[in-house]
Amino acid sequence: MSPSVTVRPAREDDAAAIRRVAHAAWHATYRDVFDEARIDEMVEEGYARDVLTELIGLDEVGLFVATVEDEVVGYASCGMTEVIGVGDLDIYVHPDYWGEGVGTALLERGHQHLADIETTTIRDEVLVANEVGNAFYEKHFERVGQRAVEFDGIERTVNVYEASVEG
Structure with a gap:
């Protein structure tokens, strides 16, 4: 049975929990793409408390957390x-909860926020090497192409996905 998932706007006191989820998800997702030290560095940079605090304070950016029994x-x-x-809609779920409906609940809330700010299309890019991310996006989006991006001085391929936003 899938857990009962609640999605709510992130609060400043969620920063450590968001970093914990990011750390676990990034390591599980990208361990065959980047070395552990680089993943740690990317999580530290992208999920620093001041970065998350700023995002939480911006009305035009939706930062939402999914909880199960009050745990992010x-x-x-x-x-x-x-x-x-x-x-743009980026979703990360702790690996212990992959396939449990958490990503879909976050997707629905993200769609709502994007409709509220009058977007008409969601466009996301997922590294081809991110099997979990691609499997999720394939279920909910249309793959419209691929393109090369440079990351850490290495050219990598991403799948480009789109979906319509309905208000």
Whole structure:
């Protein structure tokens, strides 16, 4: 039986829990792509308390957490990109909760936020090597192409996904 998932806006006191989920999810997802030290560095940079505090305070950015029995087990970050009408939605779930509906609950809340800020399309890119992320996006989005991106001085391929936002 799937756990009962609650999704709510992130609060400043969620920062440590979001970092914990990011650390576990990034290591499980990218361990065959980046070395452990680089993953730790990326999580430390991208999920520093001041970065998360700033995101939480921005109305145009939705930062949401998914909880099971009051424990943060996933998060989503979403907002408008530079292209008017196009939004971005990043979802990470603790590996212990993969396949339990947590990502789908976060996706639904992200869709709602993006509709509220008048986006019409979600466009996301997922490293081809991210099997879990691609499996999730394949269920909920249309893959519209691939492109090469440079990451850490190495050219890597990403799948590009899109979905319509309905208000």
